[in-house]
Structures are given as C-alpha cells and as structure tokens.
Amino acid sequence: MKPEDILQYCLANLEGTxxxxxxxxxxxxxxPGGVLKRGVYVLTIKEKDGANDAASRLDRPGVYRVNLGLRKGTYARLFGALPARPPKGGVASVDADFSAPxxxxxxxVYAWMGWAAVLNPSPETFEAMKPLIQESYEYAREKFAKRRRGVPAGI
Structure with a gap:
C-alpha cells in the first residue's frame, strides 16, 4: 500500500475529516466545517525520522509509518499496560521492534497516550487495521465534541 491510498481511504470513509x-x-x-483551528488527530503518516522520533528508521527508502490513537482499553487489550512517557528523544519501554514492517x-514515542503504529502495512494488514481506524475516528469525534463545547459560538 502507498501512504496516499491510506489517506484517501480515510477522507472518503470518515465523514468530517x-x-x-x-x-x-x-x-x-x-x-467538520473547520470549526477548530486544527481539529483532532485521527491518523498520521510519517515518512521521515525526526529529532525525537527515529526508532522506526524511516530514513530507509520507501519506509513510512501509519500512526493512530486508540482508546486506552483497546491499547491494553492489544499490547498490555500503557508504558510510562519516555524522556525527550527516548522511546517507549515496550517489547517491540519499532522498525519491523x-x-x-x-x-x-506516543505509546504512553495509547497510540499504535504500523510500518508499510500490506493490503491484508491495512484491512485488519480498519476497525482500529474507525475506533480512532470515533475517539476523535468524542474529543472534538469536548473541545467544541469550550469554543465560543460562531468560531
């Protein structure tokens, strides 16, 4: 799969994104409607290492990482307890090969907040990710509603 395919899937299937x-x-x-300055993250695709995020070795040709925020219960079901927040420039203390496709x-980096990732998902893996993408979308909608209540009317 290509990153653009994943992004287009989200835009076509997740209303208000x-x-x-x-x-x-x-x-x-x-x-939806550009009500908030940025909105709420559903999913990101990262294609290069950053100063505080190089564990996936995204500097390899053609390697990218799909990231999505899960509910803490789903994260725990999939991976166990949330790890502690790593120090700046560090990685989450979990048993995982962050560079495996x-x-x-x-x-x-963001496992402590319930985020998961996949490097270069195959079509089969992406299909298996769709319920998690849907969960991330629904979770983002809930966060959006909470933030929206804090935004003055008309903004």
Missing part, C-alpha cells in the same frame, strides 16, 4: 500537512507528517483530523506495534 480533513487532511493537514505539518511537522513532516500527513495527518487526518476530525474537524507490516506489524501492529505500540507507537515508539
């Missing part, structure tokens, strides 16, 4: 490019990533945010793993 928008694509944003920032911090060297392509992100899918829930933000086509495997659902804890996110190397």
């Amino acid at each position: 928008v694509r944003t490019e920032s911090w060297g990533e392509s992100g899918i945010f829930y933000n 086509d495997r659902l793993i804890p996110h190397p």
